Amino acid sequence: xxxxxxxxxxxxTGIMDWLTTVDHxxxxxxxxxxxxxxxxxxxxxxxxxxFQLIKPMNDFVSGELFNQLITMHGTTMIFLxxxxxxxxxxxxxxxxxxxxxxxxxxxxxxxxxxxxxFGGVLLNLSWFFGAAxxxxxxxxxxxxxxxxxxxxxxxxxxxxxSGFGTLMGGINFLxxxxxxxxxxxxxxxxxxxxxxxxxxxxxxxxAFPPLTVGLFxxxxxxxxxxxxxxxxxxxxxxxxxxxxxxxxHPEVYILILPAFGIFSEIIPTFARKRLFGYTTxxxxxMLIGFLGFMVWxxxxxxxxxxxxxxxxxxxxxxxxxVPTGVKIFNWLFTLWGGKLTFPVAMLYSVAFIPSFxxxxxxxxxxxxxxxxxxxxxxxxxxxxxxxVIVGGVVFGLFAGLYYxxxxxxxxxxxxxxxxxxxxxxxxxxxxxxxxxxxxxLTGMPRRVFTYLPNQGWETMNLLSSIGAAFMGVSTIVLxxxxxxxxxxxxxxxxxxxxxxxxxxxxxxxxxxEYNFAQIPLVKGLDTYWLEKMAGNKTVSVSEEVxxxxxxxxxxxxxxxxxxxxxxxxxxxxxxxxxxxxLIIALIGLAMTLFAMFLRSWIDDEGYYIPKAEIEKDLRxxxxxxxx
Amino acid sequence: xxKHEPQLTRNQVELELxxxxxxxxxxxxxxxxxxxxLTLIAxxxxxxxxxxxxxxxxxLIIMAIVQVYLQLYMFMHMNNKGNTWIKVMMxxxxxxxxxxxxxxxLLIW
Numbered sequence: 119x120x121x122x123x124x125x126x127x128x129x130x131t132g133i134m135d136w137l138t139t140v141d142h143x144x145x146x147x148x149x150x151x152x153x154x155x156x157x158x159x160x161x162x163x164x165x166x167x168x169f170q171l172i173k174p175m176n177d178f179v180s181g182e183l184f185n186q187l188i189t190m191h192g193t194t195m196i197f198l199x200x201x202x203x204x205x206x207x208x209x210x211x212x213x214x215x216x217x218x219x220x221x222x223x224x225x226x227x228x229x230x231x232x233x234x235x236f237g238g239v240l241l242n243l244s245w246f247f248g249a250a251x252x253x254x255x256x257x258x259x260x261x262x263x264x265x266x267x268x269x270x271x272x273x274x275x276x277x278x279x280s281g282f283g284t285l286m287g288g289i290n291f292l293x294x295x296x297x298x299x300x301x302x303x304x305x306x307x308x309x310x311x312x313x314x315x316x317x318x319x320x321x322x323x324x325a326f327p328p329l330t331v332g333l334f335x336x337x338x339x340x341x342x343x344x345x346x347x348x349x350x351x352x353x354x355x356x357x358x359x360x361x362x363x364x365x366x367h368p369e370v371y372i373l374i375l376p377a378f379g380i381f382s383e384i385i386p387t388f389a390r391k392r393l394f395g396y397t398t399x400x401x402x403x404m405l406i407g408f409l410g411f412m413v414w415x416x417x418x419x420x421x422x423x424x425x426x427x428x429x430x431x432x433x434x435x436x437x438x439x440v441p442t443g444v445k446i447f448n449w450l451f452t453l454w455g456g457k458l459t460f461p462v463a464m465l466y467s468v469a470f471i472p473s474f475x476x477x478x479x480x481x482x483x484x485x486x487x488x489x490x491x492x493x494x495x496x497x498x499x500x501x502x503x504x505x506v507i508v509g510g511v512v513f514g515l516f517a518g519l520y521y522x523x524x525x526x527x528x529x530x531x532x533x534x535x536x537x538x539x540x541x542x543x544x545x546x547x548x549x550x551x552x553x554x555x556x557x558x559l560t561g562m563p564r565r566v567f568t569y570l571p572n573q574g575w576e577t578m579n580l581l582s583s584i585g586a587a588f589m590g591v592s593t594i595v596l597x598x599x600x601x602x603x604x605x606x607x608x609x610x611x612x613x614x615x616x617x618x619x620x621x622x623x624x625x626x627x628x629x630x631e632y633n634f635a636q637i638p639l640v641k642g643l644d645t646y647w648l649e650k651m652a653g654n655k656t657v658s659v660s661e662e663v664x665x666x667x668x669x670x671x672x673x674x675x676x677x678x679x680x681x682x683x684x685x686x687x688x689x690x691x692x693x694x695x696x697x698x699x700l701i702i703a704l705i706g707l708a709m710t711l712f713a714m715f716l717r718s719w720i721d722d723e724g725y726y727i728p729k730a731e732i733e734k735d736l737r738x739x740x741x742x743x744x745x
Numbered sequence: 746x747x748k749h750e751p752q753l754t755r756n757q758v759e760l761e762l763x764x765x766x767x768x769x770x771x772x773x774x775x776x777x778x779x780x781x782x783l784t785l786i787a788x789x790x791x792x793x794x795x796x797x798x799x800x801x802x803x804x805l806i807i808m809a810i811v812q813v814y815l816q817l818y819m820f821m822h823m824n825n826k827g828n829t830w831i832k833v834m835m836x837x838x839x840x841x842x843x844x845x846x847x848x849x850x851l852l853i854w
Contacts, residue, residue, distance in 0.1 A: 320837070324837065324838060354853060364845055423852050427852055
């Protein structure tokens with residue numbers, strides 16, 4: 119390439135760098151940090167719930183506050199903790215795993231993050247107005263359409279804004295994975311985390327529109343006097359349930375598939391074996407994603423849709439156990455005969471298999487429609503979905519955190535404290551949720567803020583609350599461990615685990631902003647491992663060193679998101695404060711539109727990092743390796 | 746012995762390209778005319794009131810499917826190479842939408 123007129127822009131530093139970044143690695147860090155923050159918020163809510171239920175007739179919180187706590191616990195954990203952290207790992211790992219220099223749409227990526235973040239802030243702002251959403255995380259009409267409770271407005275608009283962000287993330291990763299792979303990275307050579315990220319992104323693209331529609335209906339019903347869910351005016355409350363679960367069930371797979379992907383990276387790494395049945399893993403992932411769209415009515419078995427509808431959806435639900443079972447066996451066969459070591463990431467992965475299996479089994483039990491009439495709305499259901507979401511997704515989040523922390527931050531989490539954290543969490547998790555199966559089978563309903571003594575529920579509730587305390591302590595250990603790691607000056611070397619199999623471990627630490635000085639040439643599945651077995655220290659490259667084209671930083675995604683946040687807040691406040699709210703809303707909308715105009719008007723062609731700079735980096739890296 | 750491929754001169758390449766483009770243009774114009782014609786038929790069928798309501802409805806849906814096909818394949822270059830994933834995604838989207846609409850049609854309305 120010749121000389122480029124576009125010079126290097128002035129480097130931004132400190133907070134401005136984080137607000138304007140379009141670098142997928144930094145956006146990944148932002149996602150993880152905010153996800154962890156919301157995980158703590160949701161965790162505190164969970165502890166308050168369990169403290170209230172520790173004994174019969176407890177009065178730690180009122181019934182109203184309890185409703186707000188369970189609503190916000192569910193909403194926060196799903197939308198603001200689990201999903202953003204998984205998208206954070208996708209940002210941190212997927213472009214590196216496929217040998218790309220960035221995602222397909224870096225600007226959109228930043229916009230997606232800030233929309234999620236401000237949506238989450240808007241939702242949690244409701245606490246400060248004394249009116250958190252209280253209609254359950256599912257917000258069933260007509261409970262959610264009672265106009266007096268301001269909280270559901272925060273729910274509908276907060277989720278709407280953060281949902282826009284997620285949708286953008288999904289589109290971005292689909293295009294990135296299809297179009298930005300390095301030479302030789304055929305689809306069937308992609309690491310399994312990339313595959314699951316791909317399928318989860320497709321699910322996001324198809325599942326979020328029904329949620330968007332549902333939330334719009336809810337918003338219009340509450341703020342602008344529409345009657346979609348009002349039977350007296352010809353509406354129908356079941357429409358909300360359908361729309362919510364058409365989104366809600368694929369959402370479960372949006373969460374669990376990337377977690378499956380994380381385990382499928384970690385288990386082969388620490389078993390020093392190729393993933394058993396790679397092809398079946400890929401097809402099982404696709405099949406789970408596909409079937410995930412045909413089972414939503416199993417959340418509505420007791421609505422009264424009739425035996426035919428229930429039977430069809432029950433059979434479809436049971437079918438999902440087949441590809442999931444295939445995956446479980448594949449992980450077991452990968453472990454079989456491997457040279458196993460057990461760092462914390464691997465402990466979580468191995469602990470995941472039996473824990474998730476229990477959740478899967480109770481899932482098949484729940485899918486039997488007639489039996490579901492018995493389990494419905496009891497603690498058995500609570501136990502089931504916490505076994506799949508904590509035992510599956512949260513174990514995955516923690517495993518991924520320990521596994522990729524060195525990649526993201528250049529430093530390692532302490533393994534000793536990590537093991538303590540793991541055991542506390544593992545014991546606490548089973549102690550909390552296993553007794554809830556029994557509580558459910560002995561008839562304790564979910565979503566009650568207290569219960570009477572002498573119904574045989576005291577012991578199990580006490581055990582469950584003690585377990586929650588274990589998980590709380592474990593989380594404190596994790597936070598201290600993260601802070602300590604970030605403060606330490608000990609940087610790790612390249613390929614920190616020593617047996618990295620995929621491309622992200624070939625990169626120097628910390629990863630340069632352009633990721634790959636030369637785009638690699640991929641020779642097969644686990645290409646780094648193949649090169650290692652062939653006696654090479656690093657992977658082959660597919661191009662000469664040259665200038666690298668990079669996107670410019672931009673503050674516009676931040677401005678657009680603040681604008682939408684203000685608009686949402688204004689429309690909510692309009693009900694109570696009238697004109698003031700409307701003015702805030704209009705200012706917010708104007709900000710967003712103006713930022714969109716600027717984005718379209720200004721030609722931003724990015725900049726080039728000159729070849730000399732990259733050669734210098736390569737030389738320094740070679741010197742560091744030689745030492 | 747090295748086999749010599751017939752070398753295309755620059756002029757020839759340009760001519761081929763031009764011919765391609767004009768074929769493409771012809772196709773676009775033909776399909777455009779076809780689509781307008783099909784739209785007229787659809788309108789006409791309803792306006793002339795030749796059919797009972799249910800038949801007109803079915804006829805319109807068939808015409809709509811034909812139109813979508815023509816639009817996608819003639820106008821929006823879906824017949825070109827490299828569109829496999831777009832096709833897969835669209836098929837999935839249609840499938841999901843149909844499942845949902847069919848279920849809701851049976852269960853709610």
